[in-house]
Amino acid sequence: MSIKGAIKYGYLHVCKLDPSLKPEALVEHLNTNGFNNIICEKLESKRPEEYSSFKLTVPAQNFEEIKNPALWPEAVTEHWQSTAELEALAIDGFKLASKYCRPINCHGECAVYCRDGIVYKERFDFVNISIPYVFECSAIETTINNVQLTIISIYRPNSYPRCDINLFFEKLYHLLEKLTNSNSHYIIAGDFNINILANTSETQKFISILEGFGASLSVHEPTRITSNSATCIDNFITNLNSYDAIVVPSHISDHTSQLLSFPVGEADFKSVPKQIRLINVIISDEVIRTAKAMENKGSFGYEGIPMTVIKRSIEVVARPVAHIMYMAFKEGVFPESLKIAVVKPFYKKGNRDDLDNYRPISLLTSFSKLFEKVLTRSTETAIFELTRSILRALEGGEISAGLFLDFSKAFDCVIHDILIDKLYSYGIRDKQLDLIRSYLEGRVQRVSMEIDGAIFISDDEILRFGVPQGSIAGPLFFLVYINDLPEYIFIEEPIMMNAIFQVNAIDGEEGNRYMIEEKEDGEDVVLRMRMILIYWLRLPTYLR
Numbered sequence: 217m218s219i220k221g222a223i224k225y226g227y228l229h230v231c232k233l234d235p236s237l238k239p240e241a242l243v244e245h246l247n248t249n250g251f252n253n254i255i256c257e258k259l260e261s262k263r264p265e266e267y268s269s270f271k272l273t274v275p276a277q278n279f280e281e282i283k284n285p286a287l288w289p290e291a292v293t294e295h296w297q298s299t300a301e302l303e304a305l306a307i308d309g310f311k312l313a314s315k316y317c318r319p320i321n322c323h324g325e326c327a328v329y330c331r332d333g334i335v336y337k338e339r340f341d342f343v344n345i346s347i348p349y350v351f352e353c354s355a356i357e358t359t360i361n362n363v364q365l366t367i368i369s370i371y372r373p374n375s376y377p378r379c380d381i382n383l384f385f386e387k388l389y390h391l392l393e394k395l396t397n398s399n400s401h402y403i404i405a406g407d408f409n410i411n412i413l414a415n416t417s418e419t420q421k422f423i424s425i426l427e428g429f430g431a432s433l434s435v436h437e438p439t440r441i442t443s444n445s446a447t448c449i450d451n452f453i454t455n456l457n458s459y460d461a462i463v464v465p466s467h468i469s470d471h472t473s474q475l476l477s478f479p480v481g482e483a484d485f486k487s488v489p490k491q492i493r494l495i496n497v498i499i500s501d502e503v504i505r506t507a508k509a510m511e512n513k514g515s516f517g518y519e520g521i522p523m524t525v526i527k528r529s530i531e532v533v534a535r536p537v538a539h540i541m542y543m544a545f546k547e548g549v550f551p552e553s554l555k556i557a558v559v560k561p562f563y564k565k566g567n568r569d570d571l572d573n574y575r576p577i578s579l580l581t582s583f584s585k586l587f588e589k590v591l592t593r594s595t596e597t598a599i600f601e602l603t604r605s606i607l608r609a610l611e612g613g614e615i616s617a618g619l620f621l622d623f624s625k626a627f628d629c630v631i632h633d634i635l636i637d638k639l640y641s642y643g644i645r646d647k648q649l650d651l652i653r654s655y656l657e658g659r660v661q662r663v664s665m666e667i668d669g670a671i672f673i674s675d676d677e678i679l680r681f682g683v684p685q686g687s688i689a690g691p692l693f694f695l696v697y698i699n700d701l702p703e704y705i706f707i708e709e710p711i712m713m714n715a716i717f718q719v720n721a722i723d724g725e726e727g728n729r730y731m732i733e734e735k736e737d738g739e740d741v742v743l744r745m746r747m748i749l750i751y752w753l754r755l756p757t758y759l760r
Contacts, residue, residue: 224276225255230269242270251278280308314338314354314369316346326369326406328354335359342368342391349373350380351387363401370406381410381418385425386501392429395455403476404453411447412436424546426453434461439472452476500534503541506589507534517581518558518662526582541587548650554584556676557661557684578661578685588688627690628682630697632656635683638696656693659684 230242239256246254255273274282313330330336335358342355355368368391372384395402410422412433426432431453438446450471452461459478507523507530516522526533544550561574636653644652663674683690683697 225273226276226279228272228274228279228282229259230272239270242272246272246282251282313356314343316343316352316354318348318352326352326354326371328356328367328369330356330358339366339368341394342366345387345391347383347387351384353387353391357400364398366395366400366402368402368404368406370404370408372406372408372410374409382500385421389425392425392431396429401456402454403456403478405451405474405476406453407450407471409449411449412451413438413446413448420546421542424542428545429455431455434459434476435463435474437463439463439474441472450474500538502590503534503538503586504530507586510586510589515579517579517584518556519553519581519583521582523582523585526586537583537586541590544587544651546647548647548654550651550655551587552658554581554587555655555659556581557659557686559661559663559685561663561665576685578687580684580686585688592689592692627685627694630683630694631681635693635697638700642696642699652693655689656683 239258243254243256251274253275257271257273259269259271272282307329309332310329311332313328313336315325315327317325336356337358339355339357342353345351346353350372352371352373353368355366357364357366359365370388372381373379374381408422410418412419412423413436423433432455434452434454435448435450438448439450440447452474454476456478459476461474461476464473464475507527510523510527512524512527514522514524530537540551558579560577560579561571562577564573564575566573632653635656636649639649639652659679660676661679662676665672683693
């Protein structure tokens, strides 16, 4: 027998919530989400100082809805479960896709739940970089509309004695570096315990790391509210272009819930930013690794510190050096004290009174070379590609010949404005471009000569064009400067050509371009190549 109008109820046990949570706050949270007539009774938990437990009396008509996984985040931080407990926890419509559990203790930790029907694989390479109490990570990879998407959950404790925020930053740096190198779209959900609403050094470094990889934070309002504070410590990190993120009031704990939604159309994934960003965060271990990889040289610039001394003391000075580099990236300003070069004339042969018999040797400061090494990449790849092309041709029975063009005073040919324009066209922007401009402009050189045992030093002279001789960045910038030259020569492999080609001008829609055609006269090739180079060097930037 049933009584008309009577409400049927079911019981639900909810455990491991915030220890300070009160029954009325939990009821208010459920009311906010459309669940009324809820009766909440607080139970005695085994560890009241760590979590609270409740018995909920729920109308039967809402019993299944209140267990709907949509009410709970897919990326979970601080689940406080052991491996066995977490695997036994069932959420209707979802399955446990990835988890991180500490070897001991049950606080902190994180997990990723995936909706039923979605094909995924767990990224153990990311899970395995976790460090208990420092960087706790779980991750999966899935594919949506033929586009790879990585979903990661991160928890960073901030109250445990073993917490190390610098180690956390290093782990985050390498995680983002790996994601960027794999061209993956990603969403990182986490409790980072770094308040982005506060202007602190930790916040600045955190944001700088993300900006360096073209990533952004999606939440910019308080996510943890107490009686005396309101902080934004929970967030999503993503490289998606199109998304919506909202903060959902939650009365289950002193943290709010965050929801990120994004379109799944293929076109929405294709608009990944093409802008190149130099990594504008420098960590001390990177400075140490870079310094130890430098050559052991006893030479030095005006400061009198050889690289051998820096390598022996780098562990001591790594943090201040990393900070100076970080500030240079952040402000887009290269230190003036690192722009000074000492030029020493090196006698080759012949009449000592003839300046042409001396080769100028430019000595930069050792710290400048260390800075540049962090800033630039090695040019060994280009040499490797040239060698491999020649070997392929020889193995195929072809006859290979190289036409090597030697620019006289090549580095002095570089016009700063043209180089900056080219870097901009290749995607370097904002402070990164400002830093390179600052590196090039206002450089100073002085000549030092020893005559009859006495040292003579000239007045400083400002360099108004060219890239620094003896520098690490100089060859790279020169390669950027001449990078578009092959576009004016129609050959299959710009670095390789047979000696039986000649260069003919092409008129019409192709504009300022040249075609190489077969001819047996090798000298004519060199002559016409010289014509192209002269024309190309004089061509204004806006016509290139």
